[in-house]
Amino acid sequence: MVRELLQKLLEERLSDSGRAFWDKARAELGEGASGQAFAKLLALASRHARRQPIELTASELAAAEGALPGWSPRAWNRLELLRVNLILARPDLEEDRFAEDFESLFRFADEGETCALYRSLPLLPKGERFVWRAAEACRTNMLTVFEAVALDSPFPVNHFDDTAWHQLVIKALFLDLPLYRIAGLDSRMTPELTRMALDWAAERASAGRPFHMGLWLCLGPHEDQRIEDLIVSHWPSAEPSERWAMGLALARAERTDCLLEQLRREEDHAVREQLQRALDGAYDQEQFAPLFSDGHN
């Protein structure tokens, strides 16, 4: 279903040369093009589609996001859309030959291709074959590559072990990324993740550096007195947007008494409204979207 949808999104956005290339490439792939021939198609795609935003309409975006929980193509560019379609056009996605080809592509991939390859991960069958590869992406030094694997994709939450999962979330926190776009974050708030986030907060405080907004998404309902201590001590010097986020964090950590106390003292009307909403139960990761200026909320 996602495959048909992506193909439709692509075909509505192709230039004339892009359409000719896509038709020819699809035919070649249907006939079994693999190895260097496949790699060449992915490279040559750059001559037929540009790195421009794909600009989805609201209904296109809703259809896409409904097709696979946690997945969204909102941050893709047109070249990536073409490349992911080329990958999905292979008839042998479930076979070993594809898995071998896919792995060897990374050895020769440029930055744009690397991102496209990682964007295809949640759309490939038998995803367990590519877990090491996805964790490798998390070791990258290129933000674009890290985002391609970490954001808007259900692959990590479905396939990563705890070590890889924690590293992904904490790295996203380090990098000040919009953590609300880590698919399944709410479903995997481990005590270990909370501890790591609190340790990071302590390091930042010692260094005299501000916290990133993502910190407030990482604190789960676990027995750690430091959650309350951190929020209560930070509250007086925090900006309104951060007080809003900390209200959400208190609700997520199930510190209702503490949240009520902060609401009682809060003077900013807009913040009070948000704290009340959190008390009323609206505190899932999506509630943080307006607090990030990532252009996708």
Added chain:
Amino acid sequence: MKYFDPHIHMSSRTTDDYQAMAEAGIRAVVEPAFWMGQPRTNVGSFIDYFASLVGWERFRASQFGIAHYCAIGINSKEANNEGLAREAMEILPEFALKEGVVAIGEIGYDEMTQAEERIYQAQLQFAVDHDMVVMVHSPHRDKKNGVLRSIDVAREIGVPMHKLVIDHNNEETVEDVLSSGAWAAFTIYPNTKMGSERMVEVVRRYGPERIIVDSSADWGVSDPLSVPKTAYLMQKGGIDPKAIELTTWGNALEAYAQSGQIDRDELAKDPVIDQRQSYNDSSILRGQKPRVDKPVPN
């Protein structure tokens, strides 16, 4: 003014250089593949190097608002290790057709051996087969002869002269290159190649047509600001501003945009820099405040 340095080995340069280049107005570079200063010992070394040219180095440059293009090729020195050069030729197609690869280069002669000639010819053939631009490194020793032979062999194989750039020219080679129809690039390099003052005289004498200024800055004593410094000297020397623009921006753009791999519209815009694109644990910025969305001053 904005400048294009169409020959510079950024992998060997520091972020201080990137910063200084951006401040001096350098908006785009071409990084051709060359050797490391010592010989490579296995094909994996070529693979990782080519991969960094189309990956990490491009990303690094983008953090300073500099568009990074590259040329992929097997350099003349290492063509002499025949077994290794053959293996490198086998993996060359994996990289040469990537986004942002604007030429096959830098290739050509060093000692003018037969091994060099074979690898040069094979790469010229690849360029012809894939409709690519070629960047030729002219030798340090026996330069004039090397330049003539580079042009002759390229012509024999079928490289159109408007897709051939001969680099590291001097007063002795410029006429032959220009009369062949190829582009004549000049490397402004302290002590060995051209000095800025001599370059001003070349432009005064031959005009700006098909003449390109570059720095070829690498791991040796060299200057990544050669292009803007030469532009400044030309200006002081009373060279026509249009000629300065062509030799330090427009000609390089024309030559390498023939690859279809340069988005002129994007390049014409002020770059948007987001230096948060770095990691705290392996950061390009160490401690200083990132500059976000500040255009490069031109």
